[in-house]
Amino acid sequence: MSSPRVVQMEPPDDSVVTVDLTHKAADLWDRIRRGFGMPDLVADEVTNRQIQYLAHPAALSRLFHRSYRYLYHIVDELEARGLPTEIALLPLVESGFDPMAYSSSRAAGLWQFIPSTGRYFNLRQNEWIDERRDIIASTDAALDYLERIYDMHGDWHLALASYNAGEGTVLRARKANEAKGLPTDYLSLDLRKETRDYIPKLQALKNIIARPELFGIELPHVPNRIYFDMIDTPPGVDLALVARLTETPLDELVALNPAYRKPVIPEGKHQLILPADKVEVFKARLDEAQPRWKTYQLQRKDSLQVIAKRFGLTLTQLLQINGLDSSRKAKPGMTLLVPAGADVSEVLPLSELIPDMPTEEDIRNAGKGKKRR
Structure with a gap:
């Protein structure tokens, strides 16, 4: 070589x-x-x-x-x-x-x-x-x-x-x-x-x-100043609500918070990244950032169609909200997001902005990738 x-x-x-x-x-x-x-x-x-x-x-x-x-x-x-x-x-x-x-x-x-x-x-x-x-x-x-x-x-x-x-x-x-x-x-x-x-x-x-x-290249202007800042956020708040409260485009919010695999902040202590000029806006409206979702643990004999209907969703909506492209991906013991007062139509666009990552089963079916780092 x-x-x-x-x-x-x-x-x-x-x-x-x-x-x-x-x-x-x-x-x-x-x-x-x-x-x-x-x-x-x-x-x-x-x-x-x-x-x-x-x-x-x-x-x-x-x-x-x-x-x-x-x-x-x-x-x-x-x-x-x-x-x-x-x-x-x-x-x-x-x-x-x-x-x-x-x-x-x-x-x-x-x-x-x-x-x-x-x-x-x-x-x-x-x-x-x-x-x-x-x-x-x-x-x-x-x-x-x-x-x-x-x-x-x-x-x-x-x-x-x-x-x-x-x-x-x-x-x-x-x-x-x-x-x-x-x-x-x-x-x-x-x-x-x-x-x-x-x-x-x-x-x-x-x-x-x-x-x-x-x-002969013109670089885009990138100001030498802070672009984003962090803020503690209550669990159960969805990104769509944060976007509305701070008047931040959904794609911008997802680009700053790409670690979240679902449209809702999970339980535990987490931080939200916002454009620097939106942090004080969010703090001022924090009392409006109430959880609008809850979780449901999938049981062995559960039907996704029945669960979706119980929470006022179509099967497609239930799958989209949970980042699933097929009912076969839903396994017993899995925790599903279901609405508890959320406007589902407001959250669905997030499913296209948050790509799901392959499961272990997907990876096995596709064959082993090349080894690195």
Whole structure:
């Protein structure tokens, strides 16, 4: 397996990025540039990736636009830990900044954690919530993981390769090169194609963001200010009610709270993420945010058709509200959401915005996905 070929050439003087740190960052992209701290990867594959990205400007623009809700929080966390801000661009490679992204290897969320790694970093995963999709929890977990593997290697390129392929894979590749008397840097390791392409993708995006004018690209304006904030919320409140009380579009609310797998906040202590300018609005109307749902535990001899009728629903509505695409997915012992004063028509649109994640049975039927992280 061949390694990326290093281009042996000095960059022209006008390619050097200079940043005036005496002035406040003009926007979040400017702030990210100021925090770049990883060594640049100079390789043919980086150039090829730049060409591919630039050949599809509409797709590149969509990629950048999807990041605006989440970037400020991620950059804040990176700076608090003293980490290079290139890491804020990693979700562009991992998930295209789509918190609902789900891969064939069962990786979920912005940072694409598989279930086992998610559990290792204490990301809750149950029928109500999957914190691999939670913006705040998954970012904390990803940065914890990246700090750990950087400490292991002392090299950011090897740390990023480990994030993609697993630290064991990279350690074995390093030991194999050591045994042959070969260099053990990222470019010299015998790694699978996905991992060999991984860092060139990130470097290509870094290069474009560092000098967008050089490539004829106009980055979307992302203000250098907080975009969202958190608030404790009572259990049993549905997202549709929160959207109405705060005059927030449903798709915006779901994009900020993608961890919830059902349209209702479950029992226990949970936080809701709202646009920063909506938090005080919600606090002022908190007395109106009363639970409008209850749960029903499915018994062995229960009929979904009968249950739906009992609670004034059609069978289709009962399935939609509970994220089920078939009655066969409803098993004894499952907890179903049923209305207790809710306007069902107000909540149904959420079923299209909250994609259900495959069950273990779905995964077994589809075959095992490729192994990763």
